[in-house]
Amino acid sequence: MSTETVGFQQSTLLQRFSFLCTTLVQRYLPDPFLFAAILTFVVFLIAMPVTQQSPMQMVDAFAGGFWNLLTFAMQMAMVVVTGHAMASAPVFKRSLAYLAMTAKTPGHAIFIVTLVSAIACWINWGFGLVVGAIFARELAAKVKGVDYRLLIASAYTGFLFWHAGLSGSIPLALASGSNLEVVTAGAVTQAISTNETLFSASNLLILAVMLLVIPLLNKAMHPSQAGEVVTIDPALLQEPPTSQPSHPLTPAEKLEHSPWVNRLLALLGFSYIISYFVEHGFALNLNIVNFIFLFTAILLHDSPKQLIAAVAEGTKNTAGILLQFPFYAGIMGMMVAKGPEGISLAGAVSDWFVSISTPGSFPLFTFLSAGIVNFFVPSGGGQWAVQAPIMMPAGEALGVPAAKTAMAIAWGDAWTNMIQPFWALPALSIAGLNAKDIMGYCLVALLASGLIIGLGLVLF
Template identity: 45%
Template sequence: MPGRISYLMTRLVSRWLPDPLIFAMLLTLQVFGLALWLTPVTPVSLVGMWGDGFWNLLEFSMQMALIVVTGHALASSGPVRRLLRSTASLAKTPTQGVMLVTFFGSVACIINWGFGLVVGAMFAREVARRVAGSHYPLLIACAYIGFLTWGGGFSGSMPLLAATPGNPVEHIVGLIPVSQTLFTGFNLFITLALIVVMPLVTRMMMPAPHQVVTIDPELLREEAPTRKTLATDATPAERLEESRLLALIIGALGIAFLVIWFIGHGFNITIDTVNLMFMIAGLLLHGTPMAYMRAAVVAARSTAGILIQFPFYAGIQLMMEHSGLGGLITEFFIRISSQDTFPLMTFFSSALINFAVPSGGGHWVIQGPFVMQAAQELGADMGKSVMAIAYGEQWMNMAQPFWALPALAIAGLGVRDIMGFCMTALLFSAPLFIIGLLLF
C-alpha cells in the first residue's frame, strides 16, 4: 500500500508541485488574500507587514546556509568519509538502505534538528554510492522523513521555549518544564513509534526494479582532495595558507569555547553551536586553513535556494502574525474543541499554520498565547498542548518544502524528486501522533 500511494503521489507532485521558490511566492499571495478577506487590515498595511518582515530571517538564513556549508565541508574530509562508508556498509540491499537511512536520520534529528538534516542527507548519498540499485530520490526522502522526530527531541523549539523565562506565554501560564513535555509517556511513545514504524513504511515505498531512478554518477563523484602539496620554494603566505599549526590553534580555540559554553549552559545544543562544531571539526580534519576553504567553496554552491527563498517566508510570517490571521485559524480550532479533543485540534491547527509559518519559534509566537490560554480555561494538559503545536509543525513539514532545502542542496535534487514519498510519510505517520495525543 505505501508503495502504490508513493507512486501516485510522486506522479501527482511531479506534475503539479512547482519549484519551492514558486511555492513560496504563491503562498505569499494566498496569505495576502486570506488576510484581506478574514481580517480588518488594509492592502497598504499588509504590504507594509510583508516588506517589514521580508528581512527578519536574515540571521536564520545565514545559520542555515552555514549548516549546509560546514556540514558538507565536514563530510568531504577523509575521516568522516570513511566513517560514513563503514556505517553505510551495513546496508546490503536497496531496501535495507532506505530503512537504514530513515532510522539514522530519525535518531540524528532527535539529537539535534540541524545536525540530523545535514548528516542524514550526507549519509543517504553514501548509501547510494555503496548500494547498487538504490533509488536515490527515495534515499534522500528517507533522510528528510527522519525530520519527523525533531520536535520531540532535545532541540525541539517549542518545549524548550515553553520552559525558558521570557517566552511569549510565560505571563499567561508560567513556565512549563520539559518534564511535562519532552520527558513524558506520550512523547516517548510518539518518538519511539516514529523511529520503529517509519523505516518499515519507507521499506514498503521501494519501487519496482524497472521504476528505480539511478543517480547520475557525477552527483555522487567524490570531491577532489583539498590538500595542496607545497613546492620547496613556496612563499611565506602560501606556507601560512597550508599551515597545520594555524589550523590546530584555531581549532583549539573553538574547542575551548565549546567546553566553556556547555559548562555554563548545560547540554544545550543550538544551531550556532552545531555550526561551530561542524566548522572546527572540518578545519581540523582537513588539516589546513586553505584545504578547508576549498571544501567550503564547493559546498557554498548549494546555498542559493536558502538565501533567496527564506525572505519570502519571513514576509509571510509577519503577515500571519500582525494581521491576526494565525490567531483566527487557531481560535477556530479552539472553539470546536473539548477538554479531551483539545490537543488533537491544536495539532491540526498547527499543521495548517505550518504551511505559512514553517518555523518552530515563529509558530510559538503566533499560536502559543492563544493555545495555552485556551488550554488553561478548558483544563487541558498544558504539556500536551505545547507538544501538540510542536507535533503539528513537524508532521506538516512532510508537505512543506521549506526544511527540505538543505537536504536537497546537499543531494543535488529538486523538491519534486522527493515530495511524493514525503507526502506518503505524512499519511502513514498521522495515526502515531493521533494515538499518542488521545490515548496517553
C-alpha cells in the same frame, strides 16, 4: 540520475501509492521558490478580508517582516556550508563510508538512514538535517540499486522527530519559564519541566511508535518494479580532487598548505567547545552546532587551502536558502499582522479550531491547526508566538493540561514540514535534488505520522 531495474516482483499497494504520489508531485509541485511565491499571493489575498486590512497594509506587513529571518537564514546557510566542509574531510568521509558498508541491500539502506536521521534530529534538528543528508549521499555511493530520491526523502523524514526532542523550541521555552505569562496570555505562569513534555509517557510512546513505523514505512516504499528505481552515478557524489602546485612553494603558499594553521585554529575552537559543554551541559543550539561543524572541518582538513576549497564547494548549495527565506519572513509578517479588530490570519485559523473543540478533541484540533499554521509560519519559535496566546488559554478553559496543549502545537509544527519545502532546503542542497524529487515520499510519511500522532494525542 538514471533508472535501473532492481527486481521483477509485483509492487505492493504501498509502493503503488507512493509511486502515484511521487508522479503527481513531480508533475504539479512547483520549484520551492515558486511555492513560496504562491503562498505569498494566497496569504495576501486571504488575510485582507479575514483581518479587515487594506492591500497597502498587507504590503507593509510583508515588507516589515521581509528581513526578520536574516540571522536565521545566515545560520541555515552556515549549516549547509560547515556541514559540507566537515563531510568532505577525508577522515569523516572514511568514517561515513565504513558505516554505509553495513547496509547490504537498498531496503536496509533506507531503514538505517531513516533511523540515524531520526535519532540525530531528536538530539538536535540542525545536526540531524545535515548528518542525515550527508549519510544518505554516502549510502547512495555504496549501495547498488538504492533509489536516491527515497534515500534523501528518508533522511528528511527524520525531521518529524525534532520538536519532540532535545532541541524542541516549545518544550524548552516552557522549561525556561522566561516570559511565559505574557506569551501564553496568562495561561502558564511558571516553568513546566521537560518531564511533563519531552519525557512524558504519552510523548515517549508516540516517539517509540514513530521510530518503529517510519523507518519500516520508508523501507516498504522502495520501488520493486523494473524501471521505477532512480539511481545516481556514484562518480557524481565525489568531491573534486584538491590540486597540488607543481612549482616550488612560495612562503605564502607554504602557509596555505600547512597543517599547523588548521591544528592551531582547531585547538582554539575546541577549547571553547569543551568549556561550553562544561558550563551549559548538552544544550545545543544552531550557533554551537555550526561552531562544532566548522572547527571539526578545520581539524579534519589537512590545510587551509583544502578547507577553503571545501567551503567554496558547499557555498554553491546555499542559493535556495538565501533567496527563499526572506519571502517566508514576509509571509510570516502578513500571517501575524493584526487588523483593527485585533485579529490576525494565523489567530483566526487557531480560533476556528478552538471553536469546534471539546476537552477530548482539543489536543487533536490543536495539532491540526498547528500543522496548517506551519505552512505559512515555518518556524518553531514563530509558531509558538502565534498560537500560544490562543491555544494555551483555550486549553486551560477546557481543562486540558498545558503541557499536552504545548506538545500538540510542537508535533503539529514538525508534522507538516514533510510537505513544506522550507526546512528541506539544506538537505536538498547537500543532495543536489529538488523538492519535487522527494515530496511524494514525504507525503506518504505525512499521512502515516499524522495518524500516529493524532491517535496518540487523543488516546493518551
